Amino acid sequence: MITNVSLVSVWVRDQDESLAFYTDVLGFTVGDDIRLAADFRWLTVFHPNQPELHLHLTTPSKPLSDDLIAAMQRAQAEGGMPGVGLHVDDCRATYEDLKAKGVEFLQEPSDRxxxxxxxxxxxxxxxxxxxxxRSFDPADIVAGGPEQFA
Structure with a gap:
């Protein structure tokens, strides 16, 4: 029986730079940092309030195919890779804090x-x-497509 989710992979360009971003900027903690082979590093971070869920910071590499590696690297360069959702206690304050640390925002805090x-x-x-x-009733959300959130 599956009991929980414990690991999610996040594709990164550079493990050292991403480790610094996730720990120094976002406040995550280093989980595992193990060199398993000359060309493979197992690197995880976790949020201190949720130590059972690790983010695996990994680069597109073998055993993935060369075509898939190239496609993922193109998507990274375009800034189009999916990431993770993070709960915050105050979105506007967190936005201001992270923006001051140089984090790139695509959308300012908005009421939803x-x-x-x-x-x-x-x-x-x-x-x-x-x-x-915040609490909401899904029935109150009109199925109007993405424009309802514009």
Whole structure:
């Protein structure tokens, strides 16, 4: 029986730079940092409030195919890779704090039916959403497509 999610991979361009971003900027903690081979490093970070869920910071590399590696690297360069969602206690304050640290934001904090949301990128171009959640009734959200959130 599956009991929980414990690991999510986040594709990064440079593990050292991403480690610094996730720990120094976002406040995560180093989990594992193990050199398993000359060309493979197992690197994880976790949030101190959720130590059971690790983010595996990994680069597109073998055993992936050369075509897939190249496609992922293009997506990273374009800033189009999916990332993770992060709950925050105060989205506007977190936005100001991270913006002052140089984090790139694609969307300033905005009110949504489910809370306050801001959209940022990590230093590898991965989209990350910050959400200050609030109670809502899904039935109150009109199925009007993405324009309802514009």
């Amino acid at each position: 039916p489910y809370g306050v949301e801001a959209l940022m990128r990590d230093n590898s171009g991965n989209w990350m959403v910050l959400v200050e959640p």
